[in-house]
Amino acid sequence: MPRLPPSLVRRAHSISPHLAALLPVCRDLASARNELRWIREHVADLSRSRTAYASPRASQPLDQVQNTWLARLCHRRGAGVPLQYILGSQPFGDLDIQCRPGVLIPRPETEAWVTHLADIVRRDAVGSTEGNGNAETAELRVLDLCLGTGCIALLLHSLLQRHFPQLSVRGFDVADEAVALARRNLAHNTRRGLPRHPDDSILFLDADIFAPDWLDSLVRHGGRERGKVRMGPVVDVLVSNPPYISARGFNRDTARSVRNYEPKRALVPLPSPRWPELGSGDAGGRPEDVFYVRLLEIAAVLRPWFAVFEVGDLAQARRVAHMAIKRLEGAGFGDVKVEIWRDWPDMRSQEDEAESMEIAGIRVPIKGSGNGRAVFIRRHT
Numbered sequence: 001m002p003r004l005p006p007s008l009v010r011r012a013h014s015i016s017p018h019l020a021a022l023l024p025v026c027r028d029l030a031s032a033r034n035e036l037r038w039i040r041e042h043v044a045d046l047s048r049s050r051t052a053y054a055s056p057r058a059s060q061p062l063d064q065v066q067n068t069w070l071a072r073l074c075h076r077r078g079a080g081v082p083l084q085y086i087l088g089s090q091p092f093g094d095l096d097i098q099c100r101p102g103v104l105i106p107r108p109e110t111e112a113w114v115t116h117l118a119d120i121v122r123r124d125a126v127g128s129t130e131g132n133g134n135a136e137t138a139e140l141r142v143l144d145l146c147l148g149t150g151c152i153a154l155l156l157h158s159l160l161q162r163h164f165p166q167l168s169v170r171g172f173d174v175a176d177e178a179v180a181l182a183r184r185n186l187a188h189n190t191r192r193g194l195p196r197h198p199d200d201s202i203l204f205l206d207a208d209i210f211a212p213d214w215l216d217s218l219v220r221h222g223g224r225e226r227g228k229v230r231m232g233p234v235v236d237v238l239v240s241n242p243p244y245i246s247a248r249g250f251n252r253d254t255a256r257s258v259r260n261y262e263p264k265r266a267l268v269p270l271p272s273p274r275w276p277e278l279g280s281g282d283a284g285g286r287p288e289d290v291f292y293v294r295l296l297e298i299a300a301v302l303r304p305w306f307a308v309f310e311v312g313d314l315a316q317a318r319r320v321a322h323m324a325i326k327r328l329e330g331a332g333f334g335d336v337k338v339e340i341w342r343d344w345p346d347m348r349s350q351e352d353e354a355e356s357m358e359i360a361g362i363r364v365p366i367k368g369s370g371n372g373r374a375v376f377i378r379r380h381t
Helices: 006-015 017-026 029-046 062-078 083-087 108-129 151-160 176-191 214-221 247-253 256-261 287-302 314-330
Strands: 089-092 095-098 139-145 166-173 202-206 237-240 306-310 335-344 356-359 362-367 369-380
Touching: 006 017, 006 029, 017 029, 017 062, 029 062, 029 083, 062 083, 083 089, 089 151, 095 151, 095 176, 108 151, 108 237, 108 306, 108 335, 108 369, 139 151, 139 287, 151 166, 151 176, 151 202, 151 237, 166 176, 176 202, 214 287, 237 287, 287 306, 287 314, 314 335, 314 356, 314 362, 314 369
Parallel strands: 139 166, 139 237, 166 202, 237 306, 335 362
Antiparallel strands: 089 095, 306 369, 335 369, 356 362
């Protein structure tokens, strides 16, 4: 990364020392001004409660306390702390997703494929209920694995609830802090106006999806909790943004702020006793692909109509698409349609972006523009 010109630093400092503090991470004045404005607004929001400030002097004027906190937050941001951890939240569709250290920050590319998926599910529902009067009683069951902040599950609920009155959403994550944050985000966005839902229609639980008995338990007991049946053995929509970066790629290709501040285990699959089994065959022994093998095992059992798995790039998308075609067709999944979605699946592809590729003898469409971002699987009867 090139060094900042001293003239730029002097100019920023002459405007505001806070602006200069943000330059190392923002790299230009326009971006620094935007972030300074957001941080100022954040501090102003906090100032509505004096208890939000840990002031050593109870009698210290509020404006001095605010300026102290503004300086501290700008310094932390300039040191590389992600802005979402500074501000405590990230917009995601019509939601406000709270962000905390230890849980991966939602990305705009994830929001793009979630929105695209919701559009497909809605269109499919309109076509299947047209003329038969079933729209008002439509049922839809969504399962989100590797839940994180809950952003995917909650946005799907927000986008689909009006079209599926009997919508149920379940999310699982192995990290206790992720499940706790997802529950807070559910409560937070419900207060902000997320469509009302029955108490048991959205449920977030901790679980290790690699555990030998987890899938059997989900199928056998229908996701029982406290003696109540929460979910049947079949889901309609299966989604996941799993860890998908190799250890080498994490150290070489990720941004410094990601390496220093975001949870590595949310990005890099941790070694598992099941890896020798899961890492063979179609996975090609790549440790970064291990979650997809397990996700496809789950899909073969639960038989969703739609599944979307986020990936790291086009090469990984090709590998996952190949695994999906081979494993699901071989498991009697039915007629399988696979697509690869780029970062922005609703956009038209650029001239230098391929619109399809041959995988396992099948011409697989590549939709949108940008980097390879997700693999979409659709089951036909």
